[in-house]
Amino acid sequence: SPTAPPIMANGHFAAVGDQSDPAAYEHGVQVIDENKEFNPNLSKYLSLEDVTPAGFNYHLISVFGSQSTGKSTLLNHLFGTQFSVMSERERRQTTKGIWLSKNKKQAENSEADGSRMADNILVMDVEGTDGRERGEDQDFERKSALFALATSEVLIVNIWEHQVGLYQGANMGLLKTVFEVNLQLFLKDKHTTHRSLLFFVIRDFVGTTPLKNLQNTLLEDLSRLWASISKPAGLENSTIHDYFDFQFYGLPHKAYQPDQFVAESNKLGLRFRDGHRDPKRDALKGEFSEGGVFLPEYHRRIPADGFSHYAEGIWDQIVNNKDLDLPTQQELLAQFRCDEILREVMIGFDEAITAFEDKQTEAVRLGAPEVLGGLGVAMRAARSKALKNFETEASRYHKGVYQRKRAELEGKTDTRLKALFHGQLSAAHKSGIRDFSDSVSAAVKTGQKKGGNYDFAEIVNHETKTSLEKFDEVARSTVVEGTSWSDYKQELALYEKELAEVSARLRRDEMRRLASRVERWVQSRLGESVGLEFNALGSGRAGGGAPENGEKPSEKTFWDRVWNLFVETVLDAERRFTDRASSFDASLEEVDVGLWRLRRKSWGVLRAKIEEEMTEGNLLLKLRENFEDKFRYDEEGVPRIWRPTDDIEGIYTRARESTLTLIPLLSRFRLAETSAPPPLDRWVGHTPSSATPADEEDLPPIGGVDEDEGKSLEEEMTILGDAKRQDLTVRFKKAADGVYVEAKRSAIGGMTQ
Ligand code: GDP
Ligand code: MG
Known part of the structure; x- marks a missing residue:
């Protein structure tokens, strides 16, 4: 026969034995x-x-x-x-x-x-x-x-x-x-x-x-x-x-x-x-x-x-x-149980989701947004599991209460999933932009190594496509179907917009690189051709001319030749620049700005070249060469053997005066025809309206072109100031005198010999 039931102390059930046994x-x-x-x-x-x-x-x-x-x-x-x-x-x-x-x-x-x-x-x-x-x-x-x-x-x-x-x-x-x-x-x-x-x-x-x-x-x-x-x-x-x-x-x-x-x-x-x-x-x-x-x-x-x-x-x-009141009791029970089930279900949800949330928060805190692998799968699984488990257990209770609590649960899960989803999109956005920029730069570098004949526009188009696909893939895999918030059209559009902005910036950089290459080309071309013109100055017979009138037209048109060389070289450079720039989809405005910058920089290159040629030492040497050429050689270019009967003084004076005309000539950049400075201002042209402050930042001012600089074109074209000219004149004359004295001595010496 069955044993007696456990003895119950009044109302104290918990005190009786182990109630979970x-x-x-x-x-x-x-x-x-x-x-x-x-x-x-x-x-x-x-x-x-x-x-x-x-x-x-x-x-x-x-x-x-x-x-x-x-x-x-x-x-x-x-x-x-x-x-x-x-x-x-x-x-x-x-x-x-x-x-x-x-x-x-x-x-x-x-x-x-x-x-x-x-x-x-x-x-x-x-x-x-x-x-x-x-x-x-x-x-x-x-x-x-x-x-x-x-x-x-x-x-x-x-x-x-x-x-x-x-x-x-x-x-x-x-x-x-x-x-x-x-x-x-x-x-x-x-x-x-x-x-x-x-x-x-x-x-x-x-x-x-x-x-x-x-x-x-x-x-x-x-x-x-x-x-x-x-x-x-x-x-x-x-x-x-x-x-x-x-x-x-x-x-x-x-x-x-x-x-x-x-x-x-x-x-x-x-x-x-x-x-x-x-x-x-x-x-x-x-x-x-x-x-x-x-x-x-x-x-x-x-x-x-x-x-x-x-x-x-x-x-x-x-x-x-x-x-x-049974209906009321059932409703109360539903509230109690639905809350309990909701809490239980959320425990499972937390287990699946919290780690992702922590990881994302930490990545954001470190400023290193990271696309989390497996997030979409985990989110979908956690959500459907939570809702399904809730549904299975809670749907047996009072319908109204159940539906209310289900909505509450959905609100709870979706608030967090939505935040995760947007965190993921944001990480995909940030890392995508960074990767895009890196990839384009790397491809350009590779192209440069292979001889520089790469198609920048193609690189950008290709990387843009890849980048958009990657973003879409991350977003698509993170979507939680059946939710209103799992839409990323707007984010995709924003991403596309920023890619375009980065592309534009990279293209500007590429333009800059192109511009520097063309500038270097201008520099070497001008260095050579203008250098030759200056070297020719050293020869009093440069360009050949009528010796009778004592003036050499070739010297008079020195600046015209320099200007023409300059204009032609830059024109050539502009053609190169335009050709290449259009191959990477640069806009007309961007090309305009590039050409404008090229002209200004080229002027700087020419100005520097002139300055280099016209340092005092260089110039004195050229004047002396010029003078000696005129003094020591006859009209046929045969060296003179001085005889006492020769009009050494006359020849000396003419040669010296002829060379002396070079000093004022070289002091100012002027065209022979108009005896006015070259039309640098017109040639450079107006600042394009699309030029940004960044475009102008690294450009030194040019007198007469940049009106607000307070420097006139006249000043820009002044190569030697008055003081330098006088100093140069004195020193040249001394040098010339030396040559004359030497010639005199040699004439007398020749006689005595
Ligand atoms: P309860 O108080 O109604 O739970 O009754 P119990 O099951 O404790 O039984 C009371 C008594 O009735 C016990 O002495 C049983 O042996 C007896 N009893 C049980 N079944 C029967 C039955 O079918 N006929 C008769 N006459 N007595 C029974
Ligand atoms: Mg009984």
């Missing part, structure tokens, strides 16, 4: 104790019994009946439970409060056709009423009936055969309570089809009176009872059949017919299967279902994972004598 629940769990306290360990028990994840796939049965009518014994036989039963010798009340246990016979109790007991049957053994110990205490009877009706699908009414027909008996009192309490529930819960099955198990059924007759007697009594109770307004004409279905079963005497008792118990147990309503059958006769007793309409629709919380709430209302 399955051994603590040998007799099931005491849901309500004799002090009407609800046991907080109910949920633990349901978890241990693996009922919690069952959803709606569980069933609740309560047993009712007078004290010591073998209720616990019956349940133990039907469901393999171990509810305490009264020992034959003591005859004392054993079941106290309400006990609950899971069916232990589900697996073993099956028929040949494969039909077996329903899954997860939970049985509540309710303390018997009208017990000797409780006397006239109707309070607990009422409360436990209310509790059982609010939760159970099937109420087993345990009754002795000899009690049938005893209308005044204790059982009728109990049933009256059940009916009243049921109506009470219906007042608040009019919209739910709240049906229950009253399953009469007639004990010590002898069989002399057929079960059918007992059944009729009972149904008649119940109808009479129903008629006698006062019904709330609107329900006056209702019948018990509006709320209850009935079934009957006779069980033989356990002690006298032990074998039959066991056999019939097993047969009866098999009735506890899932069933469905058969419209052809007659409910009034107790025939209505096909299959087992559990019709879907009996189910209270409380998901298994919310059952203990719901039961506790219900009991709390009952025990405090509050009106039991």
Whole structure:
């Protein structure tokens, strides 16, 4: 025989043994104790019994009946439970409060056709009423009936055969309570089809009176009872059949017919299967279902994972004598459970997502945005898993609450996923721009190494395409389908825009590089050609000319030749520049600015070349050469051998004066024809309107071109100042004098020899 239940200290469930130890629940769990306290360990028990994840796939049965009518014994036989039963010798009340246990016979109790007991049957053994110990205490009877009706699908009414027909008996009192309490529930819960099955198990059924007759007697009594109770307004004409279905079963005497008792118990147990309503059958006769007793309409629709919380709430209302409002209780339960499920689901979501969030935050903090691999997959998986898990569990609860909480969950996940998505786009943007710029530069460098004949425009186009594809790929792989925020058109457009800006900047750089190359070319060309012109000055016979008039036209047009060389060289350079620049898609404005800069810089190159040639030493040397050439050679270019008869002085004076004319000539850059400075201002042209400050920044000012510089074109074209000219004149004359003296001496010397 089963051992005694664990001793319960008043209301202190937690103090009794280890409540998470399955051994603590040998007799099931005491849901309500004799002090009407609800046991907080109910949920633990349901978890241990693996009922919690069952959803709606569980069933609740309560047993009712007078004290010591073998209720616990019956349940133990039907469901393999171990509810305490009264020992034959003591005859004392054993079941106290309400006990609950899971069916232990589900697996073993099956028929040949494969039909077996329903899954997860939970049985509540309710303390018997009208017990000797409780006397006239109707309070607990009422409360436990209310509790059982609010939760159970099937109420087993345990009754002795000899009690049938005893209308005044204790059982009728109990049933009256059940009916009243049921109506009470219906007042608040009019919209739910709240049906229950009253399953009469007639004990010590002898069989002399057929079960059918007992059944009729009972149904008649119940109808009479129903008629006698006062019904709330609107329900006056209702019948018990509006709320209850009935079934009957006779069980033989356990002690006298032990074998039959066991056999019939097993047969009866098999009735506890899932069933469905058969419209052809007659409910009034107790025939209505096909299959087992559990019709879907009996189910209270409380998901298994919310059952203990719901039961506790219900009991709390009952025990405090509050009106039991099931819809409200269900809504409260939904809120509680949906919140709980939401929190659970968010734990899984956090596990999948937090690492990415941390990584992204850290990368941003370090200023090194990083495209996170696997982010899209993780986000999609985490989101759908969270929503699916939430849906699976929470959708069983009150629809309105569920939908509200689902939206809340979606808000929570999506706020974070959206931030991650945008972080990813931002990282793709930043690293993409950086990579693009690097790639273009690298390709240009390679092109330069290979001889510089690369197509800049093609490089930029190719890298732009690659870059856009990469961005799109990252964005696409991070999209979370079915969300409104997973759109990146705008970001893509922004990215494309910045690529274009970077391209323009790189093209400007490329233009600069091209410009420097062309400038260097100008420099070397001018260095050579202008150098030759200056060298020619050293020869008094340069360019050939009429010696008679003592003036050489070639010297007079020196600057014209320099200017022409300059203009032609730069024109050539401009052609080179334009050709190359147009090959990399530079705009007309960009080319204009480039040419304008080229002209200005070229002028600088020429100016520097002139200055180099005209340092005092260089110039003095040239003047001296020029003079000696004129003095020492005759018109045919034959060196003179001075004789005393020669007009050395005359020749000297002419040569010296001729060379001296070079000083004012060289002092100013002037064209012979107009004796005005070359039209440098017109030649350079106006600053193009598209030139940026950056374009002008590194350009030295040019007198007469940049008006606001306060320097005139005249000044720009002045190569030697007055002081230098005078100094040069004096020094040249001294040098010339030396040559003259030397010539004089050699003439005399020649004579003496
Ligand atoms: P409960 O108080 O209704 O739960 O009754 P119990 O299951 O504790 O049983 C009360 C007493 O009735 C025990 O002494 C049982 O042995 C006895 N009993 C159990 N089943 C039967 C039965 O089928 N017929 C009779 N006459 N006695 C039974
Ligand atoms: Mg009992």
